[in-house]
Amino acid sequence: MIWRTFLVVLAASVLAQLFVAAHPSFALEALFAWNALYGFLACAALILAARALALLLKRPDDYYDDD
Amino acid sequence: MISHPGLVLIAAAVLMAPLRGWPRAAVALLGSASSVFLSFQAGDGVHLTIEYLGMQLAPFAVDKLSRLFAIIFALMALGGALFALNQPRRLELPAAFLYAGAAIGATLAGDLVTLFVFWELMAVGSTLVLWSASTPRAGAASMRYLMVHLFGGMLLFAGVAGHVLESGSTAFTAMGIASLPEKLILAAFLVNAAAWPLSAWLPDAYPEASWSGMVFLSAFTTKTAVYALLRGFPGVELLVYAGLAMVFYGIIYALLENDMRRILAYSIVNQVGFMVTGIGIGSEMALNGAAAHAFTHILYKALLLMSAGSVLLVTGRRKCTDLGGLYRSMPFTTACGIVGALAISSFPLTSGFVSKSMISQAAADGHLPVVWMLLAAASAGVFLHAGIKFPWFVFFQKDSGLRPPEPPWNMRAAMALLAALCIGLGIFYEPLYRLLPYAGDYVPYTGWHVVAQLQLLLFSGLAFFVMLGWLRRTLTVTLDFDWFYRVLFPALFLAAGRVLAAALGAGGAAGARLGAMLESAVRRLHGPGGAFARTWRTGSMALGVMAMLLAFLLTYYLR
Structure with missing residues (x-):
């Protein structure tokens, strides 16, 4: 139910683009649903980057406890 | 002298130190309220000059930029004092007032010598706030914190001494980064701004403060540094890169973090990164955007930390893995946390939207497509780590079985005040825009801006829930500098x-x-x-x- 509502809101935000006067800052932004796609991909990339960093730098959370 | 809003706070700190109970509360609230009033009233110009060791000092100089920061610092002292009224630790509130007063003193300093004095006083006040949490971890963290800030103070002292010798003037005005003293001053400002890689002091220290202490700590040090960069180094290109590094550092570390207040600490670095980037872009709109963002950020970050502080006070737990499902018994705190989360994510109709969009617009107007793209990606990332992750793991997620009560009335009142400001400034933004250093005709609410931002944020939300498995909290810390x-x-x-x-x-x-x-x-x-x-x-x-x-x-x- 929550998922379905969320998907409707997502779709609405994309379709709303058709009803407002466009003044994109750069040519890319003029593409249809650019911001939706970019937001999703940027977050996916950030999560992947965080996971990659975690492989190197994660430690148990009592790591510093003896200092 | 008597009308200096910072000295009023410091006087209130001295006055309240021996008091308890209602007299103490009265001094705190009246002192900070009169500081707010005096900040609004302070007229342009130099109100005091002192001759000291042959140098001309201007310890009370006001213009639009310094007034804006004095107002928000005084407001934050008031909101923080209301929130901390039931804090039994006796040292914390006077220390916080000393700290806030010193921050205002630094913003009203017309010369570099006065700036240095208040800069150091801020380090003392904030260390005391942290130290007064009186846990072994806070004690150790406060010493590390003090070391970093004394190092920064040393850089500033050397830089100021050299600059005064070279230029023959103590005036604090816009500088270049050509000479060594100027480089040292810039470095000192960047240490306090928590610029990467010397950013680790912030998430190391602040989350060890008490439930009310971190509310104060989040507001002053980094934002005083933002003020100092705005006045001293506008348009220095290096700051664009420093700011972008901070933005992404903050997001990635916050995504890996399990401690709820450390998530918010990393997100301070992230938010200050937006401001530093704006300062580096350097156009009037970018500088306005950076100043406005500092103003709105202080309010919504304090609101977020108040909701987290309330959770810490009533549950005694700080890790996301131990929390969850608190919305059942703490609906008010949850609602305030969500307002703060929406504001930090720059949702339309919140204060974050009217300030951050100005920085992005300045990047676009300055034909900086890469900066603009990175800022947009970072906006999406803010929603990911602070906008959804914080409220989701603390208030929703699994049911931790905890059914704590709401916090006392004064804490709820402080949260209600800040939540009202976060939404109020998002709708009625003209009063804030009038306070900004430059005149401008920026219009935040166009249909296109709103739809673009909603798409960006909502699909970040989709990414969060689609990839939730990858964000599962673990009992880990992430190594930092x-x-x-x-x-x-x-x-x-x-x-x-x-x-x-x-x-x-x-x-x-x-x-x-x-x-x-x-x-x-x-x-x-x-x-x-x-x-x-x-x-x-x-x-x-x-x-x-x-x-x-x-x-x-x-x-x-x-x-």
């Missing part, structure tokens, strides 16, 4: 000691005797009961001082 001074340097120090001992051993009997002599000398002087470690009677101290003064007098005459 503080590893160098918490682990590597102490280890190197110990190793050097062992090497030295081995070398002395290899040097044969003479070496061993020398080592033993050194050690016994150190023991005799600094060990328990040693001359430098004893407590001395006041009488013998006075005698010693008198002997020294006499000796001084003698050498003075014999010279």
Whole structure:
């Protein structure tokens, strides 16, 4: 139910683009649903980057406890 | 003098220190409220000049930029005091007022010498706020924090001294980064702004403060640095890169973090990164955007930390893995946390939207497509780590079984006040825009802006829930730059000691005797009961001082 509502809101935000006067800052932004796609991909990339960093730098959370 | 809003706070700090209960609350609330009033009232111009050691000082100089920061710092002292009224620790609130007053003093400093004095006073006040949490972890963290800030203060002192010598003027105005003193001053500002890589002090220290202490800590140090960068180094290109590094550092570390207030600490670095980027872009709109973002950020970050502080107070837990499902018994705190989360994510109709969009617009107007794209990606990332992750893991997620009550009335009132400001400034933004340093005609609410931002944020939300499995909380910390001074340097120090001992051993009997002599000398002087470690009677101290003064007098005459 929550998922379905969320998907409707997502779709609405994309379709709303058709009803407002466009003044994109750069040519890319003029593409249809650019911001939706970019937001999703940027977050996916950030999560992947965080996971990659975690492989190197994660430690148990009592790591510093003896200092 | 009497109308200096920072000195009023410092006076209130001194006055409230011996008080308890209602008198103390009255001093705190009246003192901070009059500081807010005086900040609004302060007229442009230099209100006080002092001649000191042949230098012209202007400790009370006001223009639009300094007034804006004085107002928000005073407001934050008021909101924080209301929130902290039921804090039983006696040192924390006076220390916080000293800290806030020093921050206002730094913003109203018309010269570099006054700036330095208040800069150091801020370090003292904030260390005391942290230290007053009186846990072993807070004690250790406050010492590390103090070391970093004394280092920053040293850079500032050297820079200011050099700059005054070179230019012959103490005035604090826009500088370049050509000369060494200017570089040192910039470095000192960047240390306090928590610029990467020296950013680790912030998430290391702030989350160890008490439930109310971190609310104060989040507001002043980094934003005073933003103010100082705005005045001293507008349009310095290096700041664009420094700011973008901070933005992404904050997001990635916050995504990996399990402690709810450390998530918010990393997100301070992230938000200050937006401001620093704006300062680096340097156009009037970018500088307005950076200043406005500092103003709105202080309010919504304090609101977020108040909701987290409330959770900490009523549950005694700070890790996301121990929390969850609190919305059932804490609906008010949850709602306030969500308002703060929406504001930090720059949702339309919140304060974050009317300030952050100005920085992006300035990047677009300045034909900086890469900066603009990175800022947009970072906006999406803010929603990911602070906008959804924080409220989701603390208030929703699994049911932790905890059913804590809402916090006391004063904490709820403080949260209600800030939540109202976060939404109020998002709708009625003109009063804020009028306070900004430059006149402008920026219009935040166009259909296109709103739809673009909603798409960006909502699809970030989709990414969060689609990839939730990858964001599962674990009982881990992520190594940061503080590893160098918490682990590597102490280890190197110990190793050097062992090497030295081995070398002395290899040097044969003479070496061993020398080592033993050194050690016994150190023991005799600094060990328990040693001359430098004893407590001395006041009488013998006075005698010693008198002997020294006499000796001084003698050498003075014999010279």
